[in-house]
Amino acid sequence: MQEVFQNIYLIKLPLPQNPLKNLNSYLIMGKGGDRSLLIDTGFNHPETEAALMEGLKEAGVRLEETDILITHSHSDHSGLAGKLKNEHNTVYSSSRDGVLIRDYVGEHYWTELIKNQRFMGFPYNFVHTDHPGHQNKNEIQYDRVSKDPGDTVTVGEYDFEVIDFSGHTPGQIGLYEKRHKLLFCGDHLLLKITPTIKFWNFDYDCLGDYLDNLKKMNDFDVEHLFSAHREFIPDMRERVAQMLEHHDRRLNRSLEIISEKPSNAWTVASGITWDYLGGDFTKFPPPQQWFAANEAFTHLEHLFASRGDIKRQAVGDVFFYSLK
DSSP states (O other), X not given: OEEEETTEEEEEEEXXXXXXXXXEEEEEOOSTTOOEEEEOOOOSXXXXXXXXXXXXXXXXXXXXXEXXXXXXXXXXXXXXXXXXXXXXXXXXXXXXXXXXXXXXXXXXXXXXXXXXXXHHTOSSOOOGGGOHHHHTOXXXXXXXXXXXXXXXXXXXXXXXXXXXXXXXXXXXXXXXXXXXXXXXXXXXXXXXXXXXXXXXXXXXXXXXXXXXXXXXXXXXXXXXXXXXXXXXXXXXXXXXXXXXXXXXXXXHHHHHHHHHSOBOHHHHHHTSOOSSGGGOGGGSOHHHHHHHHHHHHHHHHIIIIISOOEEEEEETTEEEEEEO
């Protein structure tokens, strides 16, 4: 455990058998008899749970006196919340991702989730039990209290505003403390790696939301940016610019691929050089192929449905994209 600001501690939580390696969970300590706040919980996995409980013990806080804020629904952020919830503490999430957290408990959400692969041209059947989010998900239904953009959260000497960082998930939130110039951004902005912008449904332009919320970060006066994975980001505005450029390149590369012939998301993902396992999509393990193809699909749908730059044609269940 490491103190990263006054009464704010970083607890590094292992994410076993996952390329992300660790989660940065943050404990904001209350003063005197005030309640503390834990931001994100990690996987529902024995190794993750042991590390978190050791961190809380080292900090000298009890779960009964510690509330929990989940920045977004993914299992590496919400998986342990059901075990940590008790009759004396409160779990907060956005109302939009709260619905997803609830639905993760059962099997229906996951079986429906993987059906989207039929639109993408998968050459094999990716099964929901291979999804890392399913393998490490919360198994307990529990009550949550919604904290949505514009709401406030007070912990000790800190008064946070809840910020809309949707895109990575439909309801990802962050916390901004204006007086101390602190920003907790979840997975919205990461150093060296990029958050997956995956397809959720045909009514939601997650990439458009993500890009808009990236640009919005430049409006905040931030001296201390706390993200959910890897190292801290030394220059927020520089990293925002890099991420905007990254997605612009990805959109342009998608256009190049479909300019040669109508292509589905699997074909487009195969034509992109990725910063993982040497960059060859065809050699990725199935879970990483799932994430990469989803991101390619998201970019194609953004070009089609939001920008209107390309055409889409269904051949059976598979969507093919081409230039107008």
